[in-house]
Amino acid sequence: xxxxxxxxxxxxxxxxxxxxxxxxxxxxxxxxxxxxxxxxxxxxxxxxxxxxxxxxxxxxxxxxxxxxxxxxxxxxxxxxxxxxxxxxxxxxxxxxxxxxxxxxxxxxxxxx
Amino acid sequence: xxxxxxxxxxxxxxxxxxxxxxxxxxxxxxxxxxxxxxxxxxxxxxxxxxxxxxxxxxxxxxxxxxxxxxxxxxxxxxxxxxxxxxxxxxxxxxxxxxxxxxxxxxxxxxxxx
Numbered sequence: 001x002x003x004x005x006x007x008x009x010x011x012x013x014x015x016x017x018x019x020x021x022x023x024x025x026x027x028x029x030x031x032x033x034x035x036x037x038x039x040x041x042x043x044x045x046x047x048x049x050x051x052x053x054x055x056x057x058x059x060x061x062x063x064x065x066x067x068x069x070x071x072x073x074x075x076x077x078x079x080x081x082x083x084x085x086x087x088x089x090x091x092x093x094x095x096x097x098x099x100x101x102x103x104x105x106x107x108x109x110x111x112x
Numbered sequence: 113x114x115x116x117x118x119x120x121x122x123x124x125x126x127x128x129x130x131x132x133x134x135x136x137x138x139x140x141x142x143x144x145x146x147x148x149x150x151x152x153x154x155x156x157x158x159x160x161x162x163x164x165x166x167x168x169x170x171x172x173x174x175x176x177x178x179x180x181x182x183x184x185x186x187x188x189x190x191x192x193x194x195x196x197x198x199x200x201x202x203x204x205x206x207x208x209x210x211x212x213x214x215x216x217x218x219x220x221x222x223x224x225x
Contacts, residue, residue: 009152032211042116042202042216050211088155090214097162098143098206099170100214104154 002027004091006103013110017079021106023089024071033065033072034100036088043088046074079110115139116217118203124223131190133220135203141215142208144186146170146178148199149219155202161186162208193224 007022023033032050036043047056049065049072056063060079065072076083086107090100119134135144145160147170157170159178167178175197179187186205190197200221204214 034213036216042218045213045215048211048213090155092211097160097168097208098212098214099145099157099160102147102155104152 002091002093002101004089004101004103006087006089006106008106009104010107011109013079013108015079015081015110015112017110018075018077019079019108021074021076021087021089021108022071023074023103025089025091025101026070027091027093027101029094030067030091031094032092034090034092035063035072035074036090038086038088038105039084046087076108079108081110081112084108084110116203116205116215118201118217118220120220121218122221122223124225125190125193126225127194129190129193129224131193131222131224133188133190133201133203133222135186135188135205135217136184137186137205137215138184139205139215140183141205142183143206143214144180145204145206145214146176146186146188147202147204148172149202150199158188193222195224198222198224 035046047063052067086105089103116137146158147155161180177189203217206214
């Protein structure tokens with residue numbers, strides 16, 4: 001059975017800390033892995049990763065994929081209170097019409 | 113900007129009522145999805161549709177049905193609401209072909225009393 005596992009489930013850090021969120025997957029016929037940020041509303045898209053070893057970067061956020069070991073990490077440097085959210089990892093297999101498998105999410109709280 | 117809208121942000125219904133949740137997208141996406149999101153369980157797919165009048169069951173379709181009469185609109189129906197259907201319901205849409213992200217609506221928090 002295909003699955004996506006995120007760790008840790010929750011995390012509390014102080015402003016300025018660096019955090020690493022993990023996503024491992026067992027999905028048949030992998031096509032892409034996506035990261036979303038969810039505050040008290042709709043999940044918003046962060047990154048899509050399809051190739052191993054190529055870092056995607058946006059400001060203080062970055063992500064990388066390892067297709068051999070079947071995981072991805074999302075790094076956030078110099079965290080701010082506005083980074084507090086649930087971070088969702090999703091994996092899209094091929095040939096499923098763009099259906100995704102989601103992990104349970106990591107809840108990040110950044111305290112001043 | 114892609115816009116996915118849902119008919120209600122908050123909804124309170126009684127056990128046994130019929131409930132309609134509406135979702136509309138304005139980007140001509142072929143695919144539309146309904147998820148429910150519960151603490152500790154993440155997003156679970158209820159149903160999805162890849163074309164008008166087409167539907168596919170997701171992981172947890174029991175107790176739900178869907179309708180897609182127009183490309184831009186995807187409705188989730190709870191024929192007889194039960195308390196275990198209290199949840200956050202998220203709608204999403206995407207293009208069908210290629211490698212595409214899903215765009216989400218703001219969610220409907222449904223409480224069934």
